[in-house]
Amino acid sequence: MALDPPTMLTLSIALAAAAALYLAIEWRSIREPSLLFWSAGFATITVGSTLALLRISGLLLIGIWFANGLLVTAHFLFLLGVARFTQVHLSRAWYLIFAAWFAMLLLPDEASWSKIMLVANSLLVALPTLRASFLLRPHGKSLSVGAVQLRYVLLTHGLFYLAKAISVIVPGTLIDLAAFRGEIIQISLVEGAMAIMLIALSMTGTERYRREKQIERLAARDPLTALYNRRALEVRAPRLLENVSGMRPGALLLIDIDNFKLVNDLYGHTAGDRLLVSLSEMIRAVLPGGALAARLGGDEFVILLNDASSERVVGLGNALRDRFHQAAAQAFTTPEPVTLSIGANLFDQPPASLAALIEQGDAALYESKRGGRNSLRLVDRTLASDELSPTR
Numbered sequence: 001m002a003l004d005p006p007t008m009l010t011l012s013i014a015l016a017a018a019a020a021l022y023l024a025i026e027w028r029s030i031r032e033p034s035l036l037f038w039s040a041g042f043a044t045i046t047v048g049s050t051l052a053l054l055r056i057s058g059l060l061l062i063g064i065w066f067a068n069g070l071l072v073t074a075h076f077l078f079l080l081g082v083a084r085f086t087q088v089h090l091s092r093a094w095y096l097i098f099a100a101w102f103a104m105l106l107l108p109d110e111a112s113w114s115k116i117m118l119v120a121n122s123l124l125v126a127l128p129t130l131r132a133s134f135l136l137r138p139h140g141k142s143l144s145v146g147a148v149q150l151r152y153v154l155l156t157h158g159l160f161y162l163a164k165a166i167s168v169i170v171p172g173t174l175i176d177l178a179a180f181r182g183e184i185i186q187i188s189l190v191e192g193a194m195a196i197m198l199i200a201l202s203m204t205g206t207e208r209y210r211r212e213k214q215i216e217r218l219a220a221r222d223p224l225t226a227l228y229n230r231r232a233l234e235v236r237a238p239r240l241l242e243n244v245s246g247m248r249p250g251a252l253l254l255i256d257i258d259n260f261k262l263v264n265d266l267y268g269h270t271a272g273d274r275l276l277v278s279l280s281e282m283i284r285a286v287l288p289g290g291a292l293a294a295r296l297g298g299d300e301f302v303i304l305l306n307d308a309s310s311e312r313v314v315g316l317g318n319a320l321r322d323r324f325h326q327a328a329a330q331a332f333t334t335p336e337p338v339t340l341s342i343g344a345n346l347f348d349q350p351p352a353s354l355a356a357l358i359e360q361g362d363a364a365l366y367e368s369k370r371g372g373r374n375s376l377r378l379v380d381r382t383l384a385s386d387e388l389s390p391t392r
Contacts, residue, residue: 037081254361
């Protein structure tokens with residue numbers, strides 16, 4: 001089969017239709033809006049390329065002007081998809097692309113018409129494509145190989161159309177849009193078919209990677225408070241604990257809500273959930289850089305610190321207790337105060353395991369509860385003897 005312009009257009013139609021269908025199916029499972037924009041872009045290319053075949057029959061208005069207008073629209077949809085993907089708000093000035101295209105209807109039908117049309121069309125395709133590539137640039141390695149690939153495919157595609165616009169001013173260049181003649185048109189059709197395949201694959205891979213990362217992040221988070229869950233803490237804690245030394249002690253704070261059951265019994269579990277979310281927000285507010293926080297389950301939370309000291313642990317714990325007591329007292333009236341009990345350990349040697357460290361924190365928490373609640377008990381294991389340090 002000869003790769004003449006009609007054959008290349010037919011191939012482009014098949015590829016674009018397959019890409020549109022593939023991305024639409026991906027959207028059904030991933031539900032990312034950017035996939036819909038990209039699918040619509042390829043569907044638009046399918047329609048535009050089909051109409052482009054009509055120029056053979058002499059329907060130039062539909063086969064050239066309308067078909068090329070759809071090509072511009074398709075690349076604008078690609079830009080919208082990338083903007084949605086990167087969460088960037090596009091200026092409304094980009095919609096002037098369509099005003100520029102409609103203005104081309106006023107072009108006089110003369111000998112230079114084909115070249116003027118090709119320059120304008122190429123520039124209107126290149127601009128949104130290059131912009132889409134630049135939108136992806138800040139993300140690069142932070143997303144995936146697919147995002148980097150998509151960025152460079154769009155960049156190459158945009159630069160090709162920019163070069164295509166410039167090439168028509170070369171003396172002796174043969175361009176006949178009506179009859180599909182000219183080397184530039186031949187090269188454009190080949191490049192277009194290749195770009196369709198590469199862009200479709202890159203877009204799908206990029207979205208899938210981000211979706212997988214989102215699922216991974218959700219699996220590591222407690223669904224109510226969005227803090228790490230216990231499993232995620234066990235994965236991340238060893239890196240923090242291995243750096244513990246006499247010069248950089250570590251600390252664990254085990255936190256439990258006193259009389260939490262009263263809130264559930266008197267105000268309902270929805271109120272109890274709100275209180276847990278409120279406590280998680282307070283923990284985030286006081287959490288220093290490099291520290292970890294997690295919800296172990298129920299009303300029990302944990303904080304892991306590096307480069308800690310007894311003063312730092314006591315200061316953080318008491319700030320958290322005071323803030324929580326004030327918020328709970330304002331929100332709920334209960335027979336007994338809703339407060340925090342905290343058991344803390346300060347250590348200068350990496351523990352045998354996170355579970356062993358939590359057990360030590362649990363013993364200190366028990367002492368806090370037994371001592372009347374609403375208090376912090378600190379076990380300073382950096383000293384020769386373990387001593388409980390109560391604070392109220």
